[in-house]
Every structure is written in structure tokens, then in C-alpha cells.
Amino acid sequence: MSHGTTHEHDVIIIGGGGAGLRASIAIAQENPSFSVACVSKVYPMRSHTVTAEGGAAASIKPNDTLEDHIYDTISGADWLADQDAVEYFVHQAPPEMVQLEHWGCPWSREPDGSVAVRPFGGMKIERTWFAADKTGFHMLHSLFQTTLKYGNIVRYDEHFATRLLIDDDGRCRGCAAIELHTGRVKAILGKSVIICTGGAGRVFPFTTNGAIKTGDGMSMAYRAGVALKDMEFIQYHPTGLPGTGILITEASRGEGGILVNKDGYRYLQDYDLGQPLDVSDPRHPLKRAMELGPRDKLSQCFIKERWAGRTIETRDGHVVHLDLRHLGEAKIDKRIPFVRELARSYAGIDPVHQPIPVRPVVHYVMGGIDVDSNSATTIPGLYAAGECACVSINGANRLGSNSLTELLVFGAQAGKHAARFAMDHPDYNVSALETQAEDEGARVRRAFFDAPRKGGERIVTLRTELHEAMENGAGIYRDAESLEAACATVADLQERYAKLNIDDRTHSFNTELTAALELGSLLDCAEAMAHSGLQRTESRGSHQRLDHTERNDEEFLAHSLAFHQPDGSVPRIEYKPVTITKWPPGARTYGAGSGLKRE
Amino acid sequence: MSGQYHRSHKWAWFFERPGYVRFMVREFTGFFVGGYLVVLLVTLSKLAGGGEAAFAEWLASVSGPWWLVAHLVALVASVWHTVTWFAVVPQAMPIYLGENRLPAPVAAIVMGYGPWLTVTAVILWWVLR
Amino acid sequence: MDAKDTMTLEIFRYHPETDSEPRFQPYEVPYNEDWVVLDAINWIKDHVDGSLTHRWSCRMGVCGSCGMMVNGEPKLTCAAFLKDYYPFGIKVEPLVNFAVERDLVVDMDGFMDKLQEVKPYIIRDDVNDTSEGEYRQSPAQLAQYKQYSMCINCMLCYAACPVAGHEDEFLGPAALALGHRYNKDSRDQGQAERLDVMLAGEAIWGCTFVGECTVVCPKHVDPAGAIQQAKAMAAQEFFKGFVMPKGTGA
16 A cells, blocks of 8 residues: 555545535535535446435425425424434425426426426325436436536545544544555545445445445544444334345335235235225325334334234245235336336346336435534534435434435535535645645554465455344344344454454555445444444334343433444443424324324 | 546457347448349340340350359348348338337238239349240 | 356457467356346456456446457447357457457547547537527437437447548548537537638548448447538538528528
8 A cells, every 4th residue: 555646625425426526516516616626436427326216305296295204204203303304304395306306407397387296105295206216216316417518527436435534633634545447545635525325234244335345434434433322222224125125115115015915915914004095096095104114113014014924935035925916017117117127137027017026225314423403513524415424304213205305315414514614614624734744544454464464364254244143233133132132242453453364465546445444334334333333222213132122212312423433342322312393202103194293 | 627538449349249240240241232223233234235146155254153152142231121120211211001000021022022022023024024 | 047057168369468469268157148248247347357458337338348350249237138148158349449458448549530630529609608598409300310419429339330440531420420419409509610620631522431330339329320420411511502602601
């Protein structure tokens, strides 16, 4: 790891997915004299935003209100969302989505040319904008292609950021990044930094997340001293394909698909999610009910069905059936063609004629880098947005189609505030930061290239053990024993990680090295997840404790904050209260009559 | 460090994929289409300007067995050229009915085979009436 | 299926720091009928040879990272199933018509430059404020360009195009299709600017309509069709240039 060059810009963005690109454009537009660096370990259009399918929520239709979107989000979050942040998010959602429309996103349309919306889980009214069922793909490519218009956005494609550079005054001023092409470590310096590196679903073995979702940004911030917030809240999406974990979008249920157990019975009606309407009923699918309940509850229902012996056993584990047959070929091809393509390729069935086998799959991390509603972390000059950040608008359970909108709203917000910070704090110490980058290069070299080849373990060995520990210990249902076991395994793996052995000790495009670095990030995230989960002795949203089955607002209407301990000891867990403005915690109900009560 | 590796191209690149071979065959049929066009133009000019004797003499000179073979080859090549052309026309000129694109086979009939057969029928009628 | 079944993958290896010529290295992998070629490559990297280098991420055919030559055909390796090749061996190479950085990784920078050249973004003289709401676009107007917006930039089309392999000036199937996608978007007013780019040299005229780009496209974008349509638009623009001075045209 030789030290490469130093590059100076005004704002540094780490991550080139939806949030990073939105932030880049926000800065490039508002400060045309600014130079924006977009540092990404992959080419931006490979970012995981690309796989999002169903849609993005914003309240624009006459039958909808902002208040309804706010209430759905807060109740969906089991009251763990900060309500001021949710209000800001919901108010900013429509202009941000229209902005993306102006940038060319090919939204599906109504006959009159207005943007079409579809129902989504946990939402009382249909408000999910969609581009058939490749919404994330179209959003990402529209954003990426729009960035090509701005000469002041400088891309560092295939640069793997490994460390935040902190100035003498404690401000974040850039990152050290390995240029994959050459293996050189560059110091990429700026007056402020935004982390937009996405989630960490790869902590788990069975996930919708792509290979790149390894929590690198979360780990970098954690090691720089920022808390990871609410990391115990992991979203399982109820409908993934068995075997691969490939996502079958919630839009398939928004369009009217139903979930049935091995008896062909719509089992969700047994779990306080309302009564089913016949699929031929024009009111089907009922919003905020049955198949359009929230993801946490639907995934929990699957486990209960499994415990009751009513799931279907397959070679790839237990499944239930997602039945779309009644939608008919024309509707499936028009509204959810990708679902058909994926089911045919990866499950070997055609949903026009057969039900799709599905099971819950790790999909999203509600928690992340602790930021306020300005997207600012506790380190001056450091911001975060997107899945890697926790504002929190998602609380204990994110509603489907809020995350794509979140990328836009908080990507723009982070861009705006990072640009202001850069204007107000222009001076930094280049040589001190360069020294830090050099040290980082030396650290990576020592850790992975200078280590003896004998006695170390392979990446896959450690990763597989991590996967098992987290699936068994921190899955849909957890208890003290399972979480303690996960904590212990992660600690053991952290120790063994220090002696990791990699085959490849060359410089150019060393993806074994990046896989090793990613494993380090995963271990950090897993540590925060398991310890935060162990400390939260209540059940809320996606965090369901078999030994503490009730929600406990007195003690835990609070965000957990996991702080990394430089000496390697277990993270310190603190709590900070949730911001409640107008919606006091209440019972979380789904089914007929649920939703915001009006006078 | 020796840098990137650049793979060289074969001069006979057109054998690398069946699609390339088909492309080259189609390009090659253009030679026959062109050749036949020349014969047709000469025939027309003889008919228009040279008097009946010269035209008969021309007809006799292109009626030998080798000419017949050449005509047959040109016919096959022209039909192949035409059919493959009609197959790709819908790609180059899509027809939309509202939000639905006319399926390629239908578009090929509308833009290719239909007009072709119509024009052929009109000419036949005109010649045979 | 016999659990001990195996398959052989012959993989193109090239390391810029040590090799002047590439070589093929055979690897024995377990045969699993659910596996795609990418799974086998990942298995090799995890268990046999950590130095094997390739790109991948989503493993569901939408991120566009894992395009490679599989038995000579450009394929997304996440969508190429072992069972379609079993029991014969599989030869894996980096996409042709690109320089090789290392093993199965090719240099994409040329493509990225070409993409930028076609100005793949909405260009308008009059930009509405977001408070005025969305631009109206009927489903019929959407259908005019939707197909061409489905490109995942996997570059299989460049590997299938004989012109892309021989003519550097040619912008290539994906970039041209994306340029055409914006030209056909009812919200866009930048057609003249884009056609100027396409009309230059071999930028678009390099295309001889071989059509293999469309054959290999995993997302049914039909770049060949898009390019012929764009050529027709460009030709119109070219002839318009003779009859009226620049700036007065539509």
C-alpha cells in the first residue's frame, strides 16, 4: 500500500448510490464554484439503490394528506422515529420526487399524464410512485446520468475509502481511499464529508442485499467516534426467494397478490392484521391490513406459522406462497414484469401460472450512523445520509417505499448542510491529514500484507461463522441467550480477524484485500447490532425479544447509541430520547379502521 | 507493471459469431441485387431506345443457360435480402398504437410484405390485363 | 443429482504486475444445479484462490457488474446457469473489445466517457419549479422511450459489436441507445445538441446494423433499433442544416 497522491476538493462524498448522487447534485447546483468529490468503491450505477423495486413514497394525490403519511410512518416505526424528522421528511418528499421527475426518471403514469401511485405496506393511502417494478434502478440511473451534466462533480470510481481523516481541530476533512486500479492509498481532502455508503445486510447470510452492502461507512464513522444508533433494528422483508434471497417486491402485494400457507389459507388474518377481502372484491387489497401490513409483522407471522407447522418445506427451507395468479398476465407484465422475470429465472416458476415460494429475508438496517435532522453527525464537518445513516425516520420498522424517498430528501439535506459547513470552515491542515492517510496505508499493509501466511484463517471461514452467529442470535426473534451467544462469537471473530490470511498480496485490483476490509466493517456492524439488541429488553417493531415480549415505553422510548471502544472492549450503549411532537405513543393497529383517527 | 492487456482482433472477425456470418451473407447478397439491377436497367434502355431488333438481340444474349443460373442466384439473393430487410425494419421504424408497440411480425407485414405484395399484384395486373 | 458431481471452469487469468500474456487456469467446482456461473467463480475465490479477480454485486441481473464471456458469449454471469452447460466445461473470459485490467476485470473508462458524450440527461430551455408539479407525460409518450431507458450499462453489447471492437470513434450501442432515450423523451428539448454529437465522424455512422447488440442485451433494450432510429433523426437534422441556417430549425 504505497502512498499515492493528495486530492483537494470542497466537499467529499463517500458512496455513489442514491443518497450520494443526490447530495452531489445538491452541492453542484447550489455552489457552482465548489468542487465535489464522489468517492465510490464501485461505479455509481452499480450501487445497491439499483435493486430497489416497488417504489418511493410521497403524498401528492388529492385523496392523500401529509398528515396521513406522517402518521403511517410514525406508527409503522412503532413510535421510535423522531417526529420532527418525519415531518420534515414527509413535507420534503413531494418536491424531491418532482425534482427527480424533472431530471428524467421514467415514472409510470396515469392516462392524464400525471404520476401514478400504488398502495404499499403499512400505508393507509396509495402514495408510492413507481417506475414499473424497477424504481430504484430508474432513480439511480436518472441521478447518475444527471450528475454527468455537472463539471464540478469529480468522480473517484472504484476507490475504497477505509478511514475518515480528522483535522487537529476535530473536524472531519476527508478520507483515505485505496484506488483499486493501482492499490495506492490516496488522501482525498475537503472541507466537509458526507457518508452515503448504504446498509450492512451482508452481516447476515440470507439477504436481499448485494455483495457491496458491507457497512463500510458505518464502520468508518463508528471507529471515528460517532455512535451507531438503533442498530438492533434489522428489517426482514417478508417475501424473498428461497435459496438466493432475491427480493420479490412488496408491490406484488400492492397490486393485489396474497400470501397463503400450505393449506392455501390466508394466514395473516390470524394475527391481528384484519380480515381478508376476496381477491375479486374491488376494495382488495385493503390498505394497512392483511398483505399490506408492515414488514416486521408479516415476517413475524411467517415464523409463527412455521412454529405451528403450517409452512411449506422445500429444499431451500420453509416457505409460504405468494399468489399472483388472479392478477392475470397482462397486469403482471405491465406493473410487475421484473417479478415475473426473477421468479422465472431464479425460482423456476411463472407467477402467471404458479404461486411464488417466499420467505423472510434480511433487507434493510433501520439503524446507522447517528445524525440529526440536518444529517449532521457529532463530528463537525461529518454528515451521513441514506441507509447508512439513522436520522431516525424509520424507527423500529421502516415502511416500504420510504427509503428511496429518504435518499433524496436527506441526500439533498446533507449536501446543503455540508456545503454550508465547507463555506464557514474553509481552512484545514493538509500535511497533518496526509500523514493520517499515510498511516492508514501503512496500517492496511501491516494488517494484510506483512502478516505471516501460516496460521491465519480464510475470509470465508470467518464470514460464514459471522453469518451463522447473527442468523441464530439476532434474527426475527431473539432473546438474551441468543444475543449473548452472538456477542461472544463476534468478539471471538474480531480476535481471529487480526490474524486473517489473504492469498493475494499484490496491488492492482486486489479484491481479496477489499473483501478482507469489508469483513472488518461487517464485524463492527455486527458488534453494534448484537450488543444494542442485548441491552434493549423490550419488543418493538423489528426487535422482538422472546424474553421481553412487550413494548416498554417507560424505559425504551429511546434510541440506542453504540460507541466503539478503541481498546477493543465491548461497545458502550447509551440512550437518547425519541423526539415526540404531536403523536404520542399509541397502540400499533392494523386491519379495518386502523390508521390516523380524525375528528 | 506491464499495465492493461489488449487482445488483438482477428482479420476474419466475421467468423467469430454466427450473427456476423449472417450479416456478411446479407451484405454479400447486395452484390447480386446490384448486378441484377444493372441487367434490368440495360434491358429497359434497349426496350426504350434501340428498336425491336436490338431488344430481341439483347433478350437472346441473356437467355443462355449460364444467364439462367445467374438469374436464379440473383433471385434467391434478392429474396433473402428482402426478407432479412423486412425482418429488421420494425426495429428501425417502430409503430405505436397508443402505448403499445406493434409486434415485429405485424409491423413487418404492414411495412414490408403488405406493400411488396400489393405493388407486385398491381404490376402483374397491369402486365397481364 | 450426485452431490459429488463437479464441473471444470477454465478461467482467463492476467495480472498486470507479473504477466505479459494471459493464460487459462482450470478450476474444479462442485456442481449445483441452482448455481450460476458467478456462484462458481465466488466459490473459487472464497475456497481455492483468493487472487481470482472479478466484479459483482446484486446477483439478480440489474447492477450490470458481472458481464463476462461465457464460452465465447457475452453474458451476465449471475444469469448464466451451470445446468445449461453441464456436464461440459465452461470457459470464462473478460468481455472482449475492452482492455483487461486484471483477470475478469475490464477497463470501463472508455465507456464512461462515451456515455457522458451523448448528454444522457434532460436538457430544457424552460425549467419548471418543483412547486408547479410534475411534467405531464402520457403513457403513450412514456412508451416511446421506456425500452431504451432499461439499459443497465453491463456492456455486453460492446462485446458483441464488431464495430465497437475496431472503431474507437464509434460511441457504441449502449451510449447511443441512452442518447436516443433522451431524444425520445417528451420532457426533453436537447435533441439538436445530442444529434450534433452523434453526427460527428463515426460516432453513430460507424454502426452497420449487424444487430448482435440487440441479440445479447439481457434487458431487451434493442440498441440496434435505437441506433437506426437515431440515424434517421440525425440524417433529417443533417439535411435540414443545408436548407436552413443553424438555430432556425425546429
